[in-house]
Amino acid sequence: MAQPPATRASAEQQPVGDAMPHLVLIGLAAILLWALVSHRFERWGVAGPAGLLLFGAATVIWNVDAFGDALDSSVSEKVVEIILAILLFVDATEVKGGIFGREGKIIARLVLIALPLSIVLTVVSGVLLVPHAGLLVMIVIACVILPTDFAPAAHLLRSRYVPARVRQIVNVESGYNDGVISPLFGMSLALAVVWSTIANKSESEISEADVEKPVLEFLGSFFNAVPATLIAIVIGIVLGAGIGYLVRVARARELASAVGVRYVMVLLPLIAYGVASIPILNANGFVAAFVAGIGYRLTRVRGNESDGIDHSELLLVDEVGVLASHFVWFVLGGAAVLVITSGPDWQILVLALLALTLLRVVPVYLALMRSTVSRGDRLLVGVLGPRGTASIVFGLLAYNALPEDEGVIVLTVMVATVVGSILLHGAAAPLLLRRRKPIEA
Numbered sequence: 001m002a003q004p005p006a007t008r009a010s011a012e013q014q015p016v017g018d019a020m021p022h023l024v025l026i027g028l029a030a031i032l033l034w035a036l037v038s039h040r041f042e043r044w045g046v047a048g049p050a051g052l053l054l055f056g057a058a059t060v061i062w063n064v065d066a067f068g069d070a071l072d073s074s075v076s077e078k079v080v081e082i083i084l085a086i087l088l089f090v091d092a093t094e095v096k097g098g099i100f101g102r103e104g105k106i107i108a109r110l111v112l113i114a115l116p117l118s119i120v121l122t123v124v125s126g127v128l129l130v131p132h133a134g135l136l137v138m139i140v141i142a143c144v145i146l147p148t149d150f151a152p153a154a155h156l157l158r159s160r161y162v163p164a165r166v167r168q169i170v171n172v173e174s175g176y177n178d179g180v181i182s183p184l185f186g187m188s189l190a191l192a193v194v195w196s197t198i199a200n201k202s203e204s205e206i207s208e209a210d211v212e213k214p215v216l217e218f219l220g221s222f223f224n225a226v227p228a229t230l231i232a233i234v235i236g237i238v239l240g241a242g243i244g245y246l247v248r249v250a251r252a253r254e255l256a257s258a259v260g261v262r263y264v265m266v267l268l269p270l271i272a273y274g275v276a277s278i279p280i281l282n283a284n285g286f287v288a289a290f291v292a293g294i295g296y297r298l299t300r301v302r303g304n305e306s307d308g309i310d311h312s313e314l315l316l317v318d319e320v321g322v323l324a325s326h327f328v329w330f331v332l333g334g335a336a337v338l339v340i341t342s343g344p345d346w347q348i349l350v351l352a353l354l355a356l357t358l359l360r361v362v363p364v365y366l367a368l369m370r371s372t373v374s375r376g377d378r379l380l381v382g383v384l385g386p387r388g389t390a391s392i393v394f395g396l397l398a399y400n401a402l403p404e405d406e407g408v409i410v411l412t413v414m415v416a417t418v419v420g421s422i423l424l425h426g427a428a429a430p431l432l433l434r435r436r437k438p439i440e441a
Helices: 019-043 048-060 064-071 074-093 104-129 135-145 164-199 208-252 258-276 285-301 311-342 346-356 358-367 375-383 389-401 404-433
Strands: none
Touching: 019 048, 019 064, 019 311, 048 064, 048 311, 048 404, 064 311, 064 389, 074 164, 074 258, 074 285, 074 311, 074 389, 104 135, 104 164, 104 346, 104 358, 135 164, 135 346, 135 389, 135 404, 164 208, 164 285, 164 375, 164 389, 208 258, 208 285, 258 285, 258 311, 311 389, 311 404, 346 358, 346 404, 358 375, 389 404
16 A cells, blocks of 8 residues: 555654553464364354454453554554455455356445445545544544445345345445455545644644645655555556466366365455555555456356356355454454544544444445336435444554544544444344345245
8 A cells, every 4th residue: 555654653753662562472372372262152143253352352451552553553454454455355366256256336335425425425534523633534434434335244144134235235345345446445544644744733833844745745655645555556457357367277277276275365465555555656546456356256257157156165265364364353443442442532422333333324325316226215224334343444544544633533433333323233233124024035
């Protein structure tokens, strides 16, 4: 990803110290313990995200300050970026049926009409509810809390009360939301960092160097935003389509096994992200990984009877994605403790509730009017918008980059939105869906 202006850690020369390695070690241990007991807890209705969130909260509560230092470091920033690149790739490869899963017009309406409208309404609502955050920070917040992810409520996609078409639409939309928002997030974060850095200093404290460096960094990010995205798309297409073609040929000639292809699918998003991050290219690694997934899928399945990649080849990258997601949910638990100790304002909680309900449902319903989606299904598509891994990663990146006060606001809104989504989509939505007529197999 094109790099935003200097983070707090880099600006203040904060040492990472031992906190981040300890956090990673504890997180891995927590994931290991969850793997040993998850089956029983899931039978009791406790999903992986909720369980790991509680693990994370219990782990860091003894030393919240050390967790905050670990979270606010360049190491944690890079870790969550790589995790998101893998997850974006997985989202892109799991779609079946062309680029947009046979729902091109509907996905276009959701991504090009509903999503921008949701961003505008979220920014307006945020400025009214949390005016001290500022317009630019609120744009960052909108990018953080609007991407959808079914990790905290995966059972919704398997529910017999959800029509197959609705399931396909929301699943495809979830992947494309992340890919579309990521360049906007990088751009808005760069601008917010510049403005917040200047605004947090009094006139007497502002020197020419204080202004010059962040402004130059922002201008670099601004003028590089479109080229960075275009270069990332080219990188993704070349790598994804090229490797997908090679895999298809290798499998047809029995040069590669399903096991070998699994390794390819894990390494490809890392390579795409790494190539995009080369300084001379300075492209958006998230976009490169996502487009690589699309390109790989299209060339890999071309000529096959199936319109999707065989499960035997997806198995490893899926499991790596789940493992990476587990670490992110563990970190969210610690972030929740950090937010609670800082004392969140009620206005932020209201904004999170609006983001999970009206600020998604209304734009989606309006965007799908006069489409082939029925009125009831329009409402259902709007309601089915869980927030998860993408929001957590974007929120952590913003917390890392912004000055302390603004960073805490973004982290608080993110935590409130994702935890609220676990409660709303993980617990309340299944109960409401049971009022619908079951879909016959």
